[in-house]
Amino acid sequence: MSVVSSIKQAAAEAVQALYQQPFTVADVSVNTTKPEFEGEYTIVVFPFTKFSRLKPEETGQALGNYLVQHYPSLVAGFNVVKGFLNLSIHRDYWLSYVKEAHQQATPGRKPSNGKKVMVEYSSPNTNKPLHLGHLRNNFLGYSISEILKANGYEVIKANLVNDRGIHICKSMLAWQLFAHGDTPQSTGVKGDHLVGDYYVRFETILREQAETIISDVLEGNFKDFEGEEKERIIKLHNLLHKPEIQADAEKAGKIKDEIKELSRNKTEIMQQAKIMLQQWEAGNPEVRALWQTMNSWVYEGFEETYKRLGIDFDKMYFESNTYLLGKDVVEEGLQKGVFFRKPDNSVWIDLTADGLDEKLVLRGDGTSVYITQDLGTAKLKYADFHMDQSLYVVADEQNYHFKVLRLILQKLGDASAGGIEHLSYGMVELPHGRMKSREGTVVDADDMIAEMVSTAATHTEELGKVKGFSEEELRELHETIGIGAMKFFLLKVDPKKRMIFNPEESIDLHGFTGPFIQYSHARIKSILREFSTADLAALADYTHNEDLLPMEKELIMINEQFGTVLEDAQKEWSPSVIANYAFLLAQTFNSFYAKKENGKYIYSVRDAETDHKRKLRLQIAMLTANTIKEAMKLLGIQVPERM
């Protein structure tokens, strides 16, 4: 049990004993003691005064006395300042913690809790390469999975690949029209990029063709439209010319957008893509073959990127296998009276009682929509694994979708409903706004990785501290630092906040960054290298008998908090909690390392004042290195032995 939990429990018992009042552990507020006061942890006594009917100072005294008397091995002393009871934790408590923990490779890990959770993340489209937004998703999904594991959960990392649909046909069509049979092998272009290039090509042609139609429409020529669509476009055209709309830029913009959308749909190339999609759905052998070929190129490309980033999955789902799944759910919903059919044969659910809207679950023509598939897939996942919880790592623009998904499954009384949770994260934006693939303003993941690794290489070379590294070791080190910097950059921010990335400013290697923490770890390792492995192993049997200097105590304390930090990160689904902690720990060790008095390093390990001190500091150094390593591992970041 952590120190803080022990204190809370002791305090709750003390209040019950002293004042015969029921008081739970959750009601006790414990903070770290401010540096200007004596002690390590502080109990806020104000909440107890209504039971004690004494002044806060007197209540604090009474409580402090009780704790010292009844928990002497925990609380060695105390002082009271106003309503704050500052506790000095017994020296031996800290000493026994370092002794017991310093050789643990994975500090803070919890034993299995018997619960199973699926984390779905990444979920890429197979029509273009990964970009910066996907990186945040991948890093978050991977990290939260590792954090859940460390907290005792069994985790299934799942990836639902969006491998079919109109966007895939766009790339396929453009390739058919313009590629002259080019392949990744023939061009030397990475598969996902090659396919992405044809997606862009498609969009370029589409834009050109749409321009013509739009300018026709704006001139009052509606030859490309007929029937209902013609009526609609004429109506929009007329609306646009009304003076009150002309005066309202926002409304005019919306109308123009709709004209644009309708026109895009009418282009020849879009019509061709739609035909291709129908052929795909009908199982046309030629289209299916092309689809398989091009998807395999993309998978090779993704595989390379995932591997480089250290991202992995336990289970792959493919939308081409799941997109028809939801239809029996629709039947079920109709039978249970949860859904209803409209005259045009479309199927809906009424969620207005829950503060939401009516939601379509099946089109009039019997084809499914996004939510239909997701309902089916949720049931499939549950049938496959019977997990207690199913976590979806998806951007916050889909908050509404997941609210609806969970609600529908609840109304259907489905077993999977209770476990559905949305780990919603904010989008990564550029200084000028959102990344848009149509407008070519995306930051490509592979480019970004290459750039970070090369920045790391340049910087490493400038510092010139890696003499004796082989080519291969150097290459590995640059990967570790560059990718570490990038992962840390994207994970240090609270997931639910959107973040702005400026490609003009490269990601820092100093300060609150991955490399700072990696560096701190490497430096601890260089301290440990001063000693033989036999010396280090022998520390396990060493019996402590020495007082602690302030920063020795502080470091042990922070290390000891790791278990609690792990729990917090899990509860909040936030790797940033771990990132902040790892930084604090590294920073504190650096201060410890560099602390100088009268020209002497007062916390020197090698040149410690006594053998006891040397052994204590060695244990502290080992403990800190292990905790840093483990914390970074939970973020998916490796730490080097030397850098």
Add this chain to the structure above:
RNA sequence: GGACCGGUAGCUCAGCUGGAUAGAGCAGCUGCCUUCUAAGCAGCAGGCCAUUGGUUCGAAUCCAAUCCGGUUCACCA
């Protein structure tokens, strides 16, 4: 318009389950390599915690209203 999310130093962010004088990093300025690695350490400067009101011993933190920014409310996925 409804729902949800955000607004803390010049910039990027911690702190938000109420607790002592609001913290980091970057950028700016000072110092510190004969040291177990200076990707570091120590310091200076920088704040009406969006605004107003409320709750109470105590509010950046909780509540209400307002202002600003974002997302969403598709027979797209």
